Amino acid sequence: IKADHKRIAGITVGNAIGRYKNHPAIEYIEPNYILTAVDIPTDPRFDELWGMYNTGQTGGTAGADIDATIAWDVFTGSQDIIVGVIDTGVDYNHPDLSANMWTNPGEIPGNGVDDDGNGFVDDVYGWDFINNDNDPMDDNGHGTHCSGTIGAAANNGIGVVGVSPNVSIMALKFLSAGGSGSSADAIDCLEYATMMGVNLTSNSWGGGGFSQAMADAIADAGANNALFVAAAGNSSSNNDVNPHYPSSYDLDNVVAVASTNHNDELSSFSSYGATSVDIAAPGSDILSTLPGNSYGVLSGTSMATPHVAGALALIKGRFPAIDALDAKALLLNFADPLDNLDGVVLSGSRLNAFWPIAEPDSIPPAQITDLAVTMEGSNWLDVQWTAVGDDEFDGKASRYDLRYATFPIDDANFETATRVNGTPKPGDPGTLESMRITGLDFTTTYYVAVKALDEFGNDGDASPNAMGTTLGAPDIDVAPVSLNEALLTGGTAFQTLTLRNLGAGTLDFEIPTPYLLGSPVTLNEYVPIAKGGMDLRAGDPV
Numbered sequence: 001i002k003a004d005h006k007r008i009a010g011i012t013v014g015n016a017i018g019r020y021k022n023h024p025a026i027e028y029i030e031p032n033y034i035l036t037a038v039d040i041p042t043d044p045r046f047d048e049l050w051g052m053y054n055t056g057q058t059g060g061t062a063g064a065d066i067d068a069t070i071a072w073d074v075f076t077g078s079q080d081i082i083v084g085v086i087d088t089g090v091d092y093n094h095p096d097l098s099a100n101m102w103t104n105p106g107e108i109p110g111n112g113v114d115d116d117g118n119g120f121v122d123d124v125y126g127w128d129f130i131n132n133d134n135d136p137m138d139d140n141g142h143g144t145h146c147s148g149t150i151g152a153a154a155n156n157g158i159g160v161v162g163v164s165p166n167v168s169i170m171a172l173k174f175l176s177a178g179g180s181g182s183s184a185d186a187i188d189c190l191e192y193a194t195m196m197g198v199n200l201t202s203n204s205w206g207g208g209g210f211s212q213a214m215a216d217a218i219a220d221a222g223a224n225n226a227l228f229v230a231a232a233g234n235s236s237s238n239n240d241v242n243p244h245y246p247s248s249y250d251l252d253n254v255v256a257v258a259s260t261n262h263n264d265e266l267s268s269f270s271s272y273g274a275t276s277v278d279i280a281a282p283g284s285d286i287l288s289t290l291p292g293n294s295y296g297v298l299s300g301t302s303m304a305t306p307h308v309a310g311a312l313a314l315i316k317g318r319f320p321a322i323d324a325l326d327a328k329a330l331l332l333n334f335a336d337p338l339d340n341l342d343g344v345v346l347s348g349s350r351l352n353a354f355w356p357i358a359e360p361d362s363i364p365p366a367q368i369t370d371l372a373v374t375m376e377g378s379n380w381l382d383v384q385w386t387a388v389g390d391d392e393f394d395g396k397a398s399r400y401d402l403r404y405a406t407f408p409i410d411d412a413n414f415e416t417a418t419r420v421n422g423t424p425k426p427g428d429p430g431t432l433e434s435m436r437i438t439g440l441d442f443t444t445t446y447y448v449a450v451k452a453l454d455e456f457g458n459d460g461d462a463s464p465n466a467m468g469t470t471l472g473a474p475d476i477d478v479a480p481v482s483l484n485e486a487l488l489t490g491g492t493a494f495q496t497l498t499l500r501n502l503g504a505g506t507l508d509f510e511i512p513t514p515y516l517l518g519s520p521v522t523l524n525e526y527v528p529i530a531k532g533g534m535d536l537r538a539g540d541p542v
Helices: 013-020 068-074 142-151 183-195 212-223 301-318 324-333
Strands: 077-087 126-128 166-173 200-203 227-231 254-260 279-282 286-290 294-298 372-376 381-386 399-405 432-437 445-453 466-469 476-479 498-501
Touching: 068 301, 077 142, 077 183, 077 301, 126 183, 142 166, 142 286, 142 294, 142 301, 166 183, 166 301, 183 200, 183 212, 200 301, 212 227, 227 301, 227 324, 254 301, 279 301, 286 301, 301 324, 324 399, 372 466, 381 445, 381 466, 399 432
Parallel strands: 077 166, 077 200, 126 166, 200 227, 227 254, 254 279
Antiparallel strands: 286 294, 372 381, 381 432, 399 445, 445 466, 476 498
16 A cells, blocks of 8 residues: 555644544644654663663664653753652752752742742752751652653753753652652651642652542542652552552542563563553663762663653643643653553553653544433432444543532533542543442532543533432431351351332442451342342352
8 A cells, every 4th residue: 555645725634634534535644743853862871771761772673762862852941841750758969959849939048938828948959857947858769760761950961851841840749768758758758848839740660558538639630630640569469459559549630650671561560550550661770860969870660760750741731721730631642652561550551751742632522412320219310321432422521520519500610510539431432421429419400511632632512401400318317226146167158138218219328348257258249139139249158
């Protein structure tokens, strides 16, 4: 087949591709790119940065990189974008970082006064939350290494270069010289970053169990349009089975990152997860900055995470008005798919810094016209609608923005309505989508509207409103109020618990995990079984 070159006048490249990519007479359509010699940075150790530009120079596979040099031909970043590095601190005097360090515009350095009234005195570069002072200097090296990968300066004749050579790095220290810190201090770092308006945070740390306070702080960052980029962990484990926090928090604004080596293989140490880890990035044998005007090589998902943070900084800088979730969608949708990552991370892909910023698309998805409330509960509504495309009815949309309010919703007031988290990932046009809106008040009429968005943040018109009224509160009657039984070894007992709903609304309840002599008994997950059907989950009696 011979490629046919056509000039399409009066339309952008992105719009042309969107309009014609599904035409039955067209096998594929792609831009006729303007090619130039790659502008390699003059930083003397750039050749050692295989993750940015891999020619096989470290014994790896040529092209197993993030296409950083091609991305820089399009855009090199913006210092208006603030990346909070929550870590061991940052050597803000390092000559490869000093030009890109965030400085608080509302603070007069060294005057002992909280000039901007934010509760922190002389917080010029950020804050040290482990020592509770205004000097977040790195006394470990880890945070400085991550910062260099995000945003070391380019073409300054020294050292290395970061993924986003123009950026503002905020130093937020909660890890000690020994590399450990408390979740309370980490939460304080994140709350400070949110208060000061960061665009995203880079979080190359983990450990401990689920923390509701941490989840709330990450969710609040998301509500303020900030992404939370987090390392997947270095235990070679499946995070779908054994969650790793903070990367495993099931929140829309979390971007969980695995690590690859210079052959585009998952690093031997890297944790992974087909649903809980979003993307992979270079993380083995990564050269970057270290305190005291030095450099060194480190490995880990800690090193992969700042590659992703730097790429997101490029996206946010290139498209300043983009929503955080749209920036995440661009990152994931335009990553490089690899067979060996399929089923290993959610996107099945390794980071690409170029494609997300290459060519914006201006065609929005079509309006969803059939949104309907299908069922009403005491504090929830079930809704459904039909999927539209990425470009009107072509392709696949990137995400949904579903809102509810006690007043009619239209395009003018859409942003004032309450956003619903956890919307389904859009299917192909014509797919029936559904979800449950929870946390509503009893006996209240709600208006619901939804928009489809593409990965560039173009949104269709708000759907016509669906309306639903929640039911009244349930009134539970339980008999008996408690159950107990003393059994000898091998003994059995049968008791009946009766639950009745005497109220008008729906009674939603959960049976808690039972305890036998203080030991928890594992419950099977709920599975619907037809009348007369066999329950195949039954095991040996306990």
